[in-house]
Amino acid sequence: MAKMDKKWVILCSTAVAAVYSAGFISTEAQATKVDSHYQAQVSNQAIGDSSSTVTSNNNQAKGNNSSIISSNSNQAKIDKSSIVLPKSNQTKRLYKDGTFTGMGGNRRGSIEVAVTIKNDKITDVEISNFDMHYSERDVVGLPNEVIQNQSSQVRNVSGATYSTEAFQDAVQEAISQAQNA
């Protein structure tokens, strides 16, 4: 094996260091950490349940939103039905702040997301449940290569980007629940 060209290693390590030396990563997250032993025990029991979400009574996976998919092929047209979070200069907020869950899915399985909204902006999308084949073909009896979000035994794969259409449906559903009447 050829000797590694150090130039690229140096570029990468200085890139990471640059973010820190400029103080761009704050320590805010650490300030919120809880220190008591009692708390540690409580959340010990709660491992495996990372979703601390506002639960909603949606119990059905939403089907594919055809308007979104079809708009993919027509880039000039802006899809009016898609989520347009308004700018902050609007006085009345269109969405409630908070964390909302939504489901999405296709023939391969279902996805549940927890969407956090603050000031009419999506600030976080956590996948609270992921139960999908990552086989493109929907054939019964294929090896059950299912990713279970909370299992540490899942194999890691390089080169597998999941389709985000199901995520999009789930996110849309969560957002519709955040909508102010």
Added chain:
Amino acid sequence: MRKTKLFMDTVVDIQVVIRETESIEEAESKMDRAFEAFRKVEQACSRFSPESELMNACRIAEDSVWISPFLYEPLKFALEIAKLTDGEFDPTIGKTMEEQGYNRHYLTGKFNENLAADSVTYRDIILDEQSHTLNLNKPLVVDLGAVAKGFAIDLAANELKDFKGFIVNAGGDLFAGGVDPNGLPWKIGIQHPEKKDQLIEEIEIINEAICTSGSYERRNAKVPGMHHIINPKTKHSPNDWVSSSVVAPFAMMADAFSTAAFLLGSEKGKELIENAGLKGIFITSELQIVRVGGI
């Protein structure tokens, strides 16, 4: 412990191996910081969001704009790879990507369209190290798709480096630190380009990144044979490889080199990885596996 979130149109999965003496709270707060790195890089580098630092800077042609390290560093790296490959890899590909329909925000569904001059290259982007500013010679759209995710992975990995073991996996581009829960090197499968439920190869890595660029994902809905890896000179998708995986000490490196090797094709791509002293696994359209760098 494991958490999965959505950033950059990608499922970002973070796993950490916790020692018995370590507290769950501390682990959670470190994981939150790792996810925060993705948020920061996305806010800085997203081509799909008009409010990103990148798109704000792209609207100011022929004037200097100060940019944060979240944008400056990956852009600088992309420009170095562009120089190395004589523009076969070029971050000014953004407008071409928009024209091919790769311009839709994965959360809002909104399309982002921007002005750009007809002929642009990476030489039209000027970075000033002293003032940390960006200057564009003409209007153009920068695409950092091949470096930003890698950079976010590297920042996240830096937040998690004290764990006995961890994985930051962003849609199959990943950094594996330390050892797995059984104290062994992390085993990473490489996706089979045609059979989605199978792996074509498996490798073991410790404190290294692996990134895979494949033509089998994100295919162009409008033009057959086209996918999201586009040669800026020909405006076509190269098809020598169907999958190009690179192992490197940093994810930004693995990310950029796997894309560049994909763009350069069989001979020049192999040479690129050999000369950089990296390791690569390439898959040809006949599903032959080509190994480079003693992997």
